[in-house]
Amino acid sequence: MMADDAMAKARRGRRAVAAMFLVNGFLIGSWAPQIPVTLARLEITEFTLGLLILTFGLGALVAMPTCGYLIGRFGSRWTVRVFGVVSCFGLLAVALSPGIVAAGITLFLFGGFIGGMDVAMNANAVEVEKQLRRAIMSSSHGFWSVGGFIGGGAGGTLIEAQGYLFHAGVVTAAALIVTLAGLSFLVTEPRPEAHEVRRFALPRNPTVYLVGLIALFSMIPEGAVLDWAALYLRQERGADLATAGFGFAAFSGAMALMRFAGDRVRNRFGAVATLRVSSLIAAAGMFVAGFATEPWLAIAAFAFAGLGIANMVPIAFSAAGNQPGTSSGASLSTVTLMGYSGILVAPSGIGYVGEHVGFAPVYVAVSALLVVVCLMAGLARSAEFTHGEPAQPPA
Structure with a gap:
């Protein structure tokens, strides 16, 4: 009962x-x-x-x-x-x-x-x-x-x-x-242990920062599409103003739809496998968007990338919150800070690069970051649920 x-x-x-x-x-x-x-x-x-x-x-x-x-x-x-x-x-x-x-x-x-x-x-x-x-x-x-x-x-x-x-x-x-x-x-979570609340301190577990890199590399593409996709489609792919606006709309719409299916996918296949496949899908979408010569092909590629990116940040946040021996709040705040830098800070650098070499190479480079996430996917093992409990990564 x-x-x-x-x-x-x-x-x-x-x-x-x-x-x-x-x-x-x-x-x-x-x-x-x-x-x-x-x-x-x-x-x-x-x-x-x-x-x-x-x-x-x-x-x-x-x-x-x-x-x-x-x-x-x-x-x-x-x-x-x-x-x-x-x-x-x-x-x-x-x-x-x-x-x-x-x-x-x-x-x-x-x-x-x-x-x-x-x-x-x-x-x-x-x-x-x-x-x-x-x-x-x-x-x-x-x-x-x-x-x-x-x-x-x-x-x-x-x-x-x-x-x-x-x-x-x-x-x-x-x-x-x-x-x-x-x-x-x-x-309400269990009462925090005394060592977790004595003072403000950054996590000592290095895995937290590596998971933060996963979040960062997952959110840089989101910022790149949010701030620069319309300009890319308009200036470099010849889209009219109305068509250019569909770049982020298609990306965000696909991302939202996939997020509601993401938990079932993760529960079925596990966090690591979901992150690995999602990052490759996202990388393929960004790669095609960078080389697309027609606006609508680039828009479709952005939507495909959105399907992959949808579940990457949620998995990274779950992995951060389940790190053993580390306060969930401290881990999450660090990973969130690193991740949101990809949306709040990185786009200014992307704009500078895009102004000098164009945005097509930027999206190809972003796809490479997503391949790195694929290679780092094993770090999300703490977001796995084994027999109903979060899996603990090996010591």
């Missing part, structure tokens, strides 16, 4: 953490249609707007390692609660900012709370996996993609109809309602 109750709580926790992923993606997606409004409202240049957007990413990168300490000290459930509730007010604070300085500060804080919530909800999803004794990370990230789609898709229409402040208020209210509804059902 007690086992049945524990499993029922874990299933409720699974739905609750999915709601947190949905809210996090929804908040980030809702910020996207506010970007052009911010440009006009503050009467700033595109360059200045780019610096403001960068502060959002910097806030996330600063908060992530701090969040790892908080998870080790108070647990992922408490950390999700704090960062989740505060994150709901981030977009409204940005929309209410009267000038560039205030906007920079609020964007930094918004990014910090969103980034902290990201680490905490991934740590909580790892705990749900342990309690359910099966993978749920890929579909959790699928809910994040759905939230981003809803936020980005509905935001522009709402802003046009009612204005940017009304939109920000609706987003805040909707996010807060869903967050508060799910918070009480989040699972």
